[in-house]
Amino acid sequence: MSDLLTRLREQGWRLTAQRRVVAEVLDGEHVHLTADEVHARAVDRLPEISRATVYNTLGELVQLGEVLEVSTDGRAKRYDPNAHHAHQHLICSVCGTIRDVHPSADPLAALPDAERFGFAVSGAEITYRGLCPDCRAAT
Amino acid sequence: MSDLLTRLREQGWRLTAQRRVVAEVLDGEHVHLTADEVHARAVDRLPEISRATVYNTLGELVQLGEVLEVSTDGRAKRYDPNAHHAHQHLICSVCGTIRDVHPSADPLAALPDAERFGFAVSGAEITYRGLCPDCRAAT
DNA sequence: TCCTAACTTGGACTTTGTCTAAGTCAACAC
DNA sequence: GTGTTGACTTAGACAAAGTCCAAGTTAGGA
Ligand SMILES: [Mn+2]
Ligand SMILES: [Mn+2]
Ligand SMILES: [Zn+2]
Ligand SMILES: [Zn+2]
Numbered sequence: 001m002s003d004l005l006t007r008l009r010e011q012g013w014r015l016t017a018q019r020r021v022v023a024e025v026l027d028g029e030h031v032h033l034t035a036d037e038v039h040a041r042a043v044d045r046l047p048e049i050s051r052a053t054v055y056n057t058l059g060e061l062v063q064l065g066e067v068l069e070v071s072t073d074g075r076a077k078r079y080d081p082n083a084h085h086a087h088q089h090l091i092c093s094v095c096g097t098i099r100d101v102h103p104s105a106d107p108l109a110a111l112p113d114a115e116r117f118g119f120a121v122s123g124a125e126i127t128y129r130g131l132c133p134d135c136r137a138a139t
Numbered sequence: 140m141s142d143l144l145t146r147l148r149e150q151g152w153r154l155t156a157q158r159r160v161v162a163e164v165l166d167g168e169h170v171h172l173t174a175d176e177v178h179a180r181a182v183d184r185l186p187e188i189s190r191a192t193v194y195n196t197l198g199e200l201v202q203l204g205e206v207l208e209v210s211t212d213g214r215a216k217r218y219d220p221n222a223h224h225a226h227q228h229l230i231c232s233v234c235g236t237i238r239d240v241h242p243s244a245d246p247l248a249a250l251p252d253a254e255r256f257g258f259a260v261s262g263a264e265i266t267y268r269g270l271c272p273d274c275r276a277a278t
Numbered sequence: 279t280c281c282t283a284a285c286t287t288g289g290a291c292t293t294t295g296t297c298t299a300a301g302t303c304a305a306c307a308c
Numbered sequence: 309g310t311g312t313t314g315a316c317t318t319a320g321a322c323a324a325a326g327t328c329c330a331a332g333t334t335a336g337g338a
Contacts, residue, residue, distance in 0.1 A: 014284060014335055035325080050287050055326065071213035074294090076325060090250075090258055099256050103249040110242040110249075111229075111267055117238050119229055121269035128250055130260035153304055153315060174295080189318050194295065213325090215294060 004066060011064060021046045022057040026067060026081040032089075032098045034076035072098075072127050088125065092132035101128060143205060150203060160185045161196040165206060165220040171228075171237045173215035211237075211266050227264065231271035240267060 004023055009015055025041045026033070033041070039054040058079050061067035068080040072091060082100060088107075090099045107124035143162055148154055164180045165172070172180070178193040197218050200206035207219040211230060221239060227246075229238045246263035 016285065016335070018286070048287085052288080052327085053286055056286085069213065071210055074208065074210035074213075074216045077213040090254075090256070090260065092258065093261075099258075101250060101254040101256075103254070104251050105244070105249040107246070107249070107265060108267070110244045110246070111240060112243050115229075115240040115242070116269075117229065117240075118272035118275075119231065119238075119267075119269040120275055121229065121267050122232075123268045125266045125268070126246060127264045128247070128258075128260050129262045129264070130255075130258040133257035136257075136259055155304075155316065157317070175293090187318085191296085191319080192317055195317085 007066070008064070013060075017046055018042075018049050018053045019057050021049060022054060022061075026061075026079065029082055030100055031082075032070060032078040032080050034078055036076065038079060070098075070125075088128065090128040090130065092135055093129050094131060094135040097132050097134075146205070147203070152199075156185055157181075157188050157192045158196050160188060161193060161200075165200075165218065168221055169239055170221075171209060171217040171219050173217055175215065177218060209237075227267065229267040229269065231274055232268050233270060233274040236271050236273075 005015065005020065008019075008023075013019065021042045022038060024045065025038050035055055035058055036051075038058065039049070039051050042049045042054060058067065062069050062079075066081070066083055068083045070078040070080050070089065072078070072089065073096075078098070087100045087102050090101045091097065103126065107126055108121060111121060111124075144154065144159065147158075147162075152158065160181045161177060163184065164177050174194055174197055175190075177197065178188070178190050181188045181193060197206065201208050201218075205220070205222055207222045209217040209219050209228065211217070211228065212235075217237070226239045226241050229240045230236065242265065246265055247260060250260060250263075
């Protein structure tokens with residue numbers, strides 16, 4: 001995480017208390033928080049931080065490629081700091097739990113040329129859906 | 140489409156002018172409209188139809204499995220009447236154009252057991268991203 | 279230490295969607 | 309055809325998620 005702060009400073013970022021706190025909240029490998037969840041946790045550490053700054057900072061981190069935006073359900077976007085390790089998501093249809101998963105094949109390989117319609121295809125996001133162990137048990 | 144109306148009547152649906160108009164707007168194979176776009180087109184045919192009814196009707200069609208909800212960008216959900224033919228989506232990163240595409244392999248097959256974490260995995264939605272021919276040309 | 283462009287803030291505003299109470303009407307019975 | 313009634317529709321209030329702005333603050337270089 002401190003290497004993240006280093007990278008950001010090299011990008012010309014001013015290192016403010018607010019940005020540091022947002023970066024700290026996003027620390028950890030398997031976090032998928034909404035902007036308001038990030039804000040709530042940031043407030044625990046820095047009570048005066050505003051919602052606008054959290055949104056601004058998250059947007060900047062996404063621009064810089066340090067954080068991924070994940071929109072899976074038409075509700076609030078989730079912010080994923082695991083941006084340097086390509087992966088996909090597995091989501092429980094009942095409780096909404098999100099897991100990072102790593103498919104064995106390159107998803108792009110499954111899309112034949114005839115199905116590309118002249119697009120320059122550059123990426124694929126996969127959302128696997130199912131029931132998590134807890135929700136399977138609770139039937 | 141009239142077979143859709145037949146199926147709905149068999150489900151105990153009252154066949155109102157409003158529902159008929161929403162079904163008509165969603166007719167066609169490759170349509171991916173937002174709720175407000177559906178409302179705008181419905182108003183052309185039935186000026187007094189309300190937003191609430193469009194949302195209600197779309198929700199009912201989704202419940203019945205006649206229409207799919209597609210959330211790709213954290214903005215408004217899109218409604219997809221092509222529900223009886225499994226497919227995935229290819230979206231232009233610049234202009235947002237959406238195409239239906241049909242991958243050659245079952246996406247679930249690419250997720251090894253070791254990556255399922257005890258989930259009962261039942262489906263996968265793939266969003267391919269790239270540049271459409273028009274946006275490639277306009278560089 | 280001072281200066282200033284960059285950053286932050288609270289609150290207004292927008293977009294997307296949900297909810298409710300009151301009014302309307304499709305479909306069935308007769 | 310007429311009457312009845314529960315399902316349906318409506319306008320508008322409300323809520324959640326996100327954007328924008330003018331005014332105030334501050335990190336970091338001079
Ligand atoms: Mn992730
Ligand atoms: Mn489609
Ligand atoms: Zn679950
Ligand atoms: Zn395009």
